[in-house]
Amino acid sequence: MSTKSIWFITGSQHLYGDTVLKQVTANSQVIVSGLNDTANLPVPLTFKSIATTPEEIQRLCLEATFDESCIGVVFWMHTFSPSKMWIKGLQALQKPWMHLHTQFNAELPWQSIDMDFMNLNQSAHGCREFGFIGTRLGINRFITVGHWQDPSVHEDLQHWVRAAMGWNESQNLKVARFGDNMRQVAVTEGNKVSAQIQFGYEVHAYGLGKLVEYCNAVSEQDILRQVDLYGSEYTLAFSLKDEEKLLRLKNEARLEIGMERFLTDKQCMAFTNTFEDLTGLSGLPGLATQRLMAKGYGYGGEGDWKTSAMVRILKAMSQGLPGGTSFMEDYTYHLGKQGQVLGAHMLEVCPSITNDKPILDIQRHTIGVKEDIARLIFTAQAGPARNLTTIDLGDRFRFILNEVDTVTPPDSLPNLPVAHALWTPMPDLKTSAHAWILAGGAHHSAYTSSVPTEVIEIYAEMADVELCIIDKDTTIRDFKNDLKRSSF
Structure with a gap:
């Protein structure tokens, strides 16, 4: 497993502008680094990219399928990501994947929260949109819910990564x-x-x-x-x-x-x-x-x-x-x-x-x-x-x-x-x-x-x-x- 990794792909869209997408990328990198440091994963996460169009999504899923070092993919929807964009990609993906239903921040900033904050942090309904298409396509996948720093989420990730290790072995x-x-x-x-x-x-x-x-x-x-x-x-x-x-x-x-x-x-x-x-x-x-x-x-x-x-x-x-x-x-x-x-x-x-x-x-x-x-x-x-x-x-x-x-x-x-x-x-x-x-x-x-x-x-x-x-x-x-x- 020393040469293997789990890809981390974050869903978003261009509706919110380049500033938001830069923040989505930065936040995703923080999460991946934090999980690698604290979640005790047997195989590390690799932040691969944000995905904002059907073409990007399909390309990333095909790359994951044919990359022998990738044994699975974690998807997270930072913002709302219309799920029809994901159909071709998920149909093409031949690696196990899991849905991380989390949010970058653990608590809401009650005094400063505004619509810019709401538009950036839309995991609550962005992940539900993504969840629907997984069910509609009839795809078996693992789902964990909670803040990414929560030990229970770390345990879920550990279990899923180990199962992905077993599936990789099974396939070869x-x-x-x-x-x-x-x-x-x-x-x-x-x-x-x-x-x-x-x-x-x-x-x-x-x-x-x-x-x-x-x-x-x-x-x-x-x-x-x-x-x-x-x-x-x-x-x-x-x-x-x-x-x-x-x-x-x-x-x-x-x-x-x-x-x-x-x-x-x-x-x-x-x-x-x-x-x-x-x-x-x-x-x-x-x-x-x-x-x-x-x-x-x-x-x-x-x-x-x-x-x-x-x-x-x-x-x-x-x-x-x-x-x-x-x-x-x-x-x-x-x-x-x-x-x-x-x-x-x-x-x-x-x-x-x-x-x-x-x-x-x-x-x-x-x-x-x-x-x-x-x-x-x-x-x-x-x-x-x-x-x-x-x-x-x-x-x-x-x-x-x-x-x-x-x-x-x-x-x-x-x-x-x-x-x-x-x-x-x-x-x-x-x-x-x-x-x-x-x-x-x-x-x-x-x-x-x-x-x-x-x-x-x-x-x-x-x-x-x-x-x-x-x-x-x-x-x-x-x-x-x-x-x-x-x-x-």
């Missing part, structure tokens, strides 16, 4: 599939052409033979350097003097280096594999997959390309935020006094979701392929998080999000050989599981402790995809009615 993402989906599983299937049309990302299949060539080409010197790195970053549960353990760890280093080189060459920032198709590999990648996710790659097990893409998109949104994002699965329940879910997977949970130093161990993997495989073992950091899944309903996609409270397990789980997260789902296990199943939620999800629900809501609007939220206020009666309405 490539997902590599090593092997197909797990046989007989329905929810990990889907229409890849529809996904590319809806979200922008591409999904490509690659034969395992090509990946094996990359892994076999990794030098012994590179492998040994990688093993040294493992020893410095993790707590080893075994001795490197154990030749069999060392061999297994070197195999994992070979997989990690080979996969990363392959993904880099193919310009893919997300990938899938499946334990049912590992021909030529030393086993199902465990530590290798976990480390690639920690570096920012998306991942989905058993060929789940939709979750792999979403993990990467959430990672792109979360740059600079505390917490992490991981591939996740609802594995088993604790049906005690307070219902909880123990989330895990066979091997592949990202260490970005913990603050602890992971334990690196080599243990038997018994599903699909029986091999001793290196993996990181840890417990997810306690605190609020979200599980987000993407499903293909045939005629449309749906996002389902459950807000959860991740907790520290009450005991040490000494015999569980995989990384895990224990959470209490909102509003409770009975309601959340019921709602998740009603909505058709998958058993795989993208788990994030860093990206707020508000950002995901904005991203869903950018993608024009239904988002079903299960939170502390959810009731099954209302949730059922919401699902019925969404199907119309």
